[in-house]
Amino acid sequence: MTPQRLIPTGILLIGALYCLLPVSWVLVSATKSPGELFTLGTFTPGTGLLDNLAELNSYRNGVFWKWMANTAFYAGGGALLSTVVSAVAGFALAKYRFRGRNLIFNVLIGGVLVPSVVLAVPQYLLFAKIGLADTYWAVLLPQILHPYGIYLARIYAGAAVPDSLLEAGRIDGGSEWRLLGRVGVPLMVPGMVTIFLFQFVAIWNNFLLPFIMLGDDGKFPLTVGLYTLLAAGANQPSLYNLIVTGALLSIIPLIALFLTMQRYWRTDLSGGAVKG
Amino acid sequence: MRTTRLAFAALAVTLAAGCSSSGTVEEPQAVAPAGPVALTYWTWAPNMDKIAEVWNQANPDIKVTVSKQAGGDDAAAKFLTAAKAGNAPDLVQAEYQHLPSFVAADAVADLAADTAAIKGEFSQGLWGLVTLGTDGVYAIPQDSGPMMLYYRKDLFEKYKIAVPRTWDEYAEAARTVHKADPKVYLGSFSSKDPGWFAGLAQQAGAQWWTIAGDAWKVGINDAATTKVAEFWGGLVAEGVIDDQPYFTPEWNKALNEGTQLSWPSAVWGPGVLESNAPDGKGKWAVAPLPQWSAGENSSGFWGGSSTAISSGTKNKAAALKFATWLNTDPAALDLLVKEAFIYPASGKGQASLGEPPAYFAESQPDFWTQAAAIGATARGFTFGPNVGVTYNAYKDGFDKALQDKSAFGGAVTFMQEATVADMQKSGFTLED
Numbered sequence: 001m002t003p004q005r006l007i008p009t010g011i012l013l014i015g016a017l018y019c020l021l022p023v024s025w026v027l028v029s030a031t032k033s034p035g036e037l038f039t040l041g042t043f044t045p046g047t048g049l050l051d052n053l054a055e056l057n058s059y060r061n062g063v064f065w066k067w068m069a070n071t072a073f074y075a076g077g078g079a080l081l082s083t084v085v086s087a088v089a090g091f092a093l094a095k096y097r098f099r100g101r102n103l104i105f106n107v108l109i110g111g112v113l114v115p116s117v118v119l120a121v122p123q124y125l126l127f128a129k130i131g132l133a134d135t136y137w138a139v140l141l142p143q144i145l146h147p148y149g150i151y152l153a154r155i156y157a158g159a160a161v162p163d164s165l166l167e168a169g170r171i172d173g174g175s176e177w178r179l180l181g182r183v184g185v186p187l188m189v190p191g192m193v194t195i196f197l198f199q200f201v202a203i204w205n206n207f208l209l210p211f212i213m214l215g216d217d218g219k220f221p222l223t224v225g226l227y228t229l230l231a232a233g234a235n236q237p238s239l240y241n242l243i244v245t246g247a248l249l250s251i252i253p254l255i256a257l258f259l260t261m262q263r264y265w266r267t268d269l270s271g272g273a274v275k276g
Numbered sequence: 277m278r279t280t281r282l283a284f285a286a287l288a289v290t291l292a293a294g295c296s297s298s299g300t301v302e303e304p305q306a307v308a309p310a311g312p313v314a315l316t317y318w319t320w321a322p323n324m325d326k327i328a329e330v331w332n333q334a335n336p337d338i339k340v341t342v343s344k345q346a347g348g349d350d351a352a353a354k355f356l357t358a359a360k361a362g363n364a365p366d367l368v369q370a371e372y373q374h375l376p377s378f379v380a381a382d383a384v385a386d387l388a389a390d391t392a393a394i395k396g397e398f399s400q401g402l403w404g405l406v407t408l409g410t411d412g413v414y415a416i417p418q419d420s421g422p423m424m425l426y427y428r429k430d431l432f433e434k435y436k437i438a439v440p441r442t443w444d445e446y447a448e449a450a451r452t453v454h455k456a457d458p459k460v461y462l463g464s465f466s467s468k469d470p471g472w473f474a475g476l477a478q479q480a481g482a483q484w485w486t487i488a489g490d491a492w493k494v495g496i497n498d499a500a501t502t503k504v505a506e507f508w509g510g511l512v513a514e515g516v517i518d519d520q521p522y523f524t525p526e527w528n529k530a531l532n533e534g535t536q537l538s539w540p541s542a543v544w545g546p547g548v549l550e551s552n553a554p555d556g557k558g559k560w561a562v563a564p565l566p567q568w569s570a571g572e573n574s575s576g577f578w579g580g581s582s583t584a585i586s587s588g589t590k591n592k593a594a595a596l597k598f599a600t601w602l603n604t605d606p607a608a609l610d611l612l613v614k615e616a617f618i619y620p621a622s623g624k625g626q627a628s629l630g631e632p633p634a635y636f637a638e639s640q641p642d643f644w645t646q647a648a649a650i651g652a653t654a655r656g657f658t659f660g661p662n663v664g665v666t667y668n669a670y671k672d673g674f675d676k677a678l679q680d681k682s683a684f685g686g687a688v689t690f691m692q693e694a695t696v697a698d699m700q701k702s703g704f705t706l707e708d
Binding site for chain 1: 318320343344346347350351358360361362363365525528532551552
């Protein structure tokens with residue numbers, strides 16, 4: 001291997017190690033019983049995995065699975081709606097010229113710069129005012145409009161959907177919605193998958209918004225639910241073994257999603273390379 | 277028209293929230309003429325939903341729905357935000373140190389008119405924590421955390437040290453142990469546990485906040501607190517006490533392996549020891565905290581919480597009825613002890629504390645007798661409306677003192693200054 005290839009490979013390897021080490025810690029720690037967690041060596045597997053799973057499964061009549069289902073609903077529904085909104089908005093911004101187009105786009109770029117964490121409390125006060133706080137909508141709605149997703153969709157539509165194709169469609173008499181559905185969307189699929197995955201992961205891991213919005217523990221997502229096990233009050237020991245096991249279970253769907261969606265990403269990357 | 281519709285929507289949401297999370301199958305009920313009162317209750321005590329279920333069975337007209345929350349400072353912030361939005365639960369678990377911030381935000385109701393009958397159930401020190409030294413009563417005490425010294429009985433014998441009765445003896449014992457084995461420490465100073473330090477300051481007689489009329493007086497850097505800080509600072513500087521924070525994996529490991537021999541903690545310590553230092557089972561014992569001078573007998577509180585009623589509730593009477601039952605009825609206290617594993621604030625609750633915690637069954641079979649005797653000597657102080665700021669200043673100040681190896685008195689001054697500055701900024705009247 002030439003040094004030119006060695007250096008990037010080395011950097012990538014370090015990066016991979018940096019990402020995988022915490023995951024492997026979670027994996028190993030989930031196998032330890034409460035007594036082993038702080039006594040066994042860091043990467044020595046324990047003997048308590050099945051007990052941990054059984055205990056987590058029976059914790060408060062299986063509330064963990066309810067949180068898992070809630071998270072899947074928030075992340076799946078939110079990412080799907082967000083992808084649709086992003087794709088339509090990005091297509092419109094890229095392919096139509098209308099008054100205020102640049103203004104809208106600049107406002108969206110500004111939105112990318114505002115961390116969603118800053119908005120959580122004002123959003124809560126607003127949702128409380130319209131009586132939607134502590135409902136499923138309170139977590140879903142704020143995550144549907146995703147400025148970065150619209151930004152990506154616009155860039156992608158600009159590059160992937162040729163104007164000539166749309167012109168040809170118009171000459172054939174296709175309506176604008178039909179052009180979007182039959183010409184725009186099929187060409188934008190790889191970009192939409194990217195947006196979906198981004199948003200899915202973001203919502204799956206989101207903590208602050210549901211933490212503030214939801215009071216009813218039956219509507220909690222995993223992040224907030226597991227936090228109730230961690231911060232059990234000063235006078236209760238944290239249920240570390242359940243938290244670690246829960247964290248492990250909670251990343252399995254993400255891994256599965258990435259593995260199944262990977263093939264779309266590959267077309268995305270190669271598509272970019274050819275056009276580049 | 278619009279307001280009515282919104283109000284109706286809000287009501288519908290509340291009702292839906294009240295019904296959906298009980299986790300049990302709803303039994304078909306005959307439609308009652310006036311529907312039952314639905315109350316929501318935010319708490320982090322384990323199994324509180326089971327205890328509420330016992331109440332719901334006996335009181336079909338007041339249905340309490342427990343929503344289990346994360347505890348700690350974030351829980352207080354969340355409740356305050358919800359109260360501000362007019363969306364707070366009817367009942368909320370409030371740690372004593374956070375109650376004043378709830379009162380300052382008008383988020384909890386004054387119960388003074390209806391709690392005279394139960395006042396006698398609680399020790400004066402605990403009752404002071406829910407009145408804040410005023411005529412109001414802002415919550416009903418639920419659990420308390422009188423402090424005591426946990427120590428490794430077997431290892432104290434091995435290193436030939438006696439259980440320290442004064443802090444001077446504690447320092448001497450720390451030197452002896454560390455000299456005998458440099459890997460071993462008598463204990464640790466935690467720069468991450470302001471509640472622990474506040475309890476030790478209470479023992480020394482500190483008064484961090486006092487209310488005089490409409491004005492607050494802040495005395496965090498009083499003589500008592502400075503004395504406590506400098507005592508620990510001296511031991512850390514000498515190197516005979518460890519300085520790793522409590523509840524970290526390293527600290528757990530040290531307790532479990534027996535390289536830390538004691539822990540000044542609160543009555544809820546057994547649960548922590550059992551889960552974090554399982555190998556020490558049957559080897560730990562308890563004693564009163566070391567005293568500042570021989571012959572004294574006092575302790576402080578670390579932790580503990582109360583049940584407060586939201587000022588925005590539409591069902592204050594029903595909420596108070598439940599909160600009173602929960603914290604003073606013998607059957608409820610029994611459940612709190614056995615299901616929620618708390619140390620009850622009410623004197624009547626002592627009756628439920630029979631068997632010692634399994635962890636102490638061999639080494640301290642009279643655990644609860646000891647705890648009750650020590651608990652009677654614990655004194656608290658009035659907490660201020662911005663304890664969060666003070667506690668953060670504790671962590672920042674003492675972290676810095678440890679890092680710079682500077683005197684601990686400076687950290688106490690920093691806490692005082694940060695607290696006063698924040699209260700002035702928030703518009704509280706301060707007495708000089």
